[in-house]
Amino acid sequence: MKKNKIIIPIAVLLLTVLSAYSLITTNIKNVNEYKAILSSARDYASQGIVDDAVKYYEKALALKCDVDTYIEYVNVYVNNGYPKKALRIAEQMVKDINDSPKAYECLLNQYISLESYEECFQLDDEVTKRKLRSDEFSKKMSDIEYKYAIDYQMYSEVNAFSNGFAAVKSDDLYGVIDETGNRVLNKAYKEAGCFAYYTNEKNKEDSDYVIPVCTNDGKWQYVSSTGNKKIEISEDLKFDTLGLYIDNGLTVASTSENYAYYNSKFEKQFGDYEYAGTFNCGCAAVKCGEAEWYIINEKGEKLNSTPYLNVILDSKGIAFRNDRAFVMIDGSYYMIDTSCKIISENKFNDAKTFLDTIQTSKNGKSDKSQKVLAAVCSNGKWGYVDTECNFVIEPQFQEAHSFSNSFAAVSKDGKWGFITIDGSLAIDYQFENVGDFNTKGCVFTATNSRWSLIKLYKYNH
Numbered sequence: 001m002k003k004n005k006i007i008i009p010i011a012v013l014l015l016t017v018l019s020a021y022s023l024i025t026t027n028i029k030n031v032n033e034y035k036a037i038l039s040s041a042r043d044y045a046s047q048g049i050v051d052d053a054v055k056y057y058e059k060a061l062a063l064k065c066d067v068d069t070y071i072e073y074v075n076v077y078v079n080n081g082y083p084k085k086a087l088r089i090a091e092q093m094v095k096d097i098n099d100s101p102k103a104y105e106c107l108l109n110q111y112i113s114l115e116s117y118e119e120c121f122q123l124d125d126e127v128t129k130r131k132l133r134s135d136e137f138s139k140k141m142s143d144i145e146y147k148y149a150i151d152y153q154m155y156s157e158v159n160a161f162s163n164g165f166a167a168v169k170s171d172d173l174y175g176v177i178d179e180t181g182n183r184v185l186n187k188a189y190k191e192a193g194c195f196a197y198y199t200n201e202k203n204k205e206d207s208d209y210v211i212p213v214c215t216n217d218g219k220w221q222y223v224s225s226t227g228n229k230k231i232e233i234s235e236d237l238k239f240d241t242l243g244l245y246i247d248n249g250l251t252v253a254s255t256s257e258n259y260a261y262y263n264s265k266f267e268k269q270f271g272d273y274e275y276a277g278t279f280n281c282g283c284a285a286v287k288c289g290e291a292e293w294y295i296i297n298e299k300g301e302k303l304n305s306t307p308y309l310n311v312i313l314d315s316k317g318i319a320f321r322n323d324r325a326f327v328m329i330d331g332s333y334y335m336i337d338t339s340c341k342i343i344s345e346n347k348f349n350d351a352k353t354f355l356d357t358i359q360t361s362k363n364g365k366s367d368k369s370q371k372v373l374a375a376v377c378s379n380g381k382w383g384y385v386d387t388e389c390n391f392v393i394e395p396q397f398q399e400a401h402s403f404s405n406s407f408a409a410v411s412k413d414g415k416w417g418f419i420t421i422d423g424s425l426a427i428d429y430q431f432e433n434v435g436d437f438n439t440k441g442c443v444f445t446a447t448n449s450r451w452s453l454i455k456l457y458k459y460n461h
Contacts (some may be wrong), residue, residue: 016261035064040405045076067093067100074106078113080112086110094168101127105395108140117147117302121461146418146426149460151181151453158451159194160315161438162244164207165225167192168451176211178439180460181453186228189213194316196245198222198230201264212242218255233266244278244316252276252284252296259286270300277313281320283338284342287309293327295319295340304340314353322358322372322387326351333376335389344389355404355436358387371421373399375408381412407443411443418443 041056059074070093077086085118087110089434097103104127111120123373124141128134165184167174174192176185183228191214200206210222210230220242222231231245243252250261251271260271261279275287279298287293292307310328311319318333319325324343326333332347352375355401359370382396384403399416401409407418417429418437431452435444441459 001034017256030063034060037063038069042449045072045079048447049058050076050081050082052082054337056215065096067097068105071102071106074110077187078110083110083113087114087116099128099132099133101137102134104136105140107135108137112144117144117457118149119461120144120147121457123375125461146456146459147458148427148456150453153181153452155451156231156449158435158444161193161312162194162316164198164439165195165209165211166438166444167194167213172212177453179438179442180455181442184225185223188215188227190216190218191241193242194244195225195246198224198245199247210245212245231266237266243276244318246279248277250279250284252278276317277311277319278317280318281323281338282324283320285313285319285325295325295327295338303338310312312351312353312365314355321354321356324354324372324374324387326353326376335385337375343387344393346389348376348378348405350382352377352402371403373403373421375402383410393419395449401436403433405439407437409434409436409443416427 015023019126037056038060039110041053041060044050044053044056048239054073057069057076059313060069061073069311070089074089074093075082075085077089087370089108091108093103102333104123108120108123111117111123120141125369153349155168155170157165161179162178164179165176166179167176167189168339171187174189175183175187175189176192178184193212195209195211198208198210200208208224210224210232213223214220220239221229221233222242222245233239237253238255239253240256241254242299244249248264250263250272251261251266252261254260254276258271259273259276261269261276263269271290273285273286277285282298282422283295283303285293286296288307291309293309293311295303295311297303304327308327309331310333312326313319320338323338325336326348328338332427333350333351334347335351337343348404353373356372358372371386371392373386375384376395379396381393381395382397382400384393384400387390397410397412398414399411400444406421410417410419415429416431417425417436418427418434420426428429431445431447433446437443441456442453444455446452
């Protein structure tokens with residue numbers, strides 16, 4: 001029995017040794033076979049013999065699924081002018097080897113070469129989620145950060161985006177689109193304004209965003225995003241224009257005689273102005289004579305005793321944002337606060353209202369790190385100032401818009417482009433005219449006197 005006990009371990013040991021030897025021999029054979037196949041693949045690739053190179057790369061990958069071999073395989077198609085086939089192999093590589101930053105870099109290269117930018121940003125999302133972002137991948141993404149798609153729906157006129165919507169005109173009628181260009185209201189109105197929120201006091205669930213529109217019969221009313229009338233206005237009131245609806249505040253409207261302000265029931269509160277702007281920050285700008293502008297509060301009281309020669313308004317009729325406005329005194333524009341106090345002795349040839357609003361936290365404090373910049377013109381050139389009227393971007397542009405959602409429109413040699421908050425050019429000068437970026441990374445641009453929406457892939461993929 002003892003001899004049997006000794007023989008059994010020896011037999012097991014011999015079997016283990018033989019198995020290991022067999023495995024090593026097989027591995028050596030496979031490695032040598034792999035190297036020979038890969039050598040043939042490279043030889044055919046160097047001669048531009050694509051079909052045979054492909055055949056041997058497929059054999060090599062069957063033996064060893066290696067990222068470097070895969071990349072060589074992709075480059076066979078790249079170097080011989082087959083970009084779509086290269087893309088197909090690169091996509092398969094990422095499926096087979098989904099933990100390699102190099103594989104994702106290679107696939108990104110193929111997407112970029114085919115200008116498939118939407119796929120680039122989708123891939124970027126995946127790489128970020130998997131935590132496989134390399135420096136090289138990041139660099140390539142930064143190079144295409146501001147690539148965009150064009151929505152080829154064309155318009156003759158466009159209004160500013162407001163609360164997620166914009167009125168657009170084609171075939172002499174206005175309709176409404178959302179921030180990414182989807183049609184919300186069909187073309188049905190002679191005139192249209194901008195959306196604002198309406199609170200239904202009787203039934204909160206019926207609250208909605210509303211837009212002033214002029215119907216084909218010439219009647220102004222407020223309709224919701226579904227096109228239904230939302231606010232009852234007396235038939236006796238015949239308005240020539242309706243302004244941006246101010247929820248539980250004062251809304252401006254005009255008749256053939258004057259501009260006045262109305263409460264939420266559309267009962268006239270005060271006003272007999274040549275022009276009246278929209279209330280914001282508790283103030284509005286009104287014109288009382290040929291060159292007599294005043295800032296009023298919500299009681300209709302004038303806050304400046306000496307009239308201004310002009311007040312800068314945006315496309316919604318708003319003068320104040322961030323408690324700041326620009327007014328003309330003695331032929332120059334100054335920044336003022338809501339008490340009409342001049343913020344700085346800096347004076348300008350021209351200016352634009354702030355478009356962005358400084359955000360506040362739950363404790364009511366302002367986010368001082370947020371850059372909110374208004375465009376101003378000094379000595380014939382446009383630059384940017386903050387809410388304390390300090391220059392952040394020195395005057396250098398032919399024309400400019402204020403910053404909106406981290407971008408600002410600027411012009412050079414009669415063409416418009418866009419800069420980022422650090423002053424660098426994001427989208428080159430190429431458009432006849434432009435609007436301002438909305439919260440979805442989209443903006444209206446005009447070419448050949450027709451407007452269309454462009455969409456940054458970064459935010460729309």
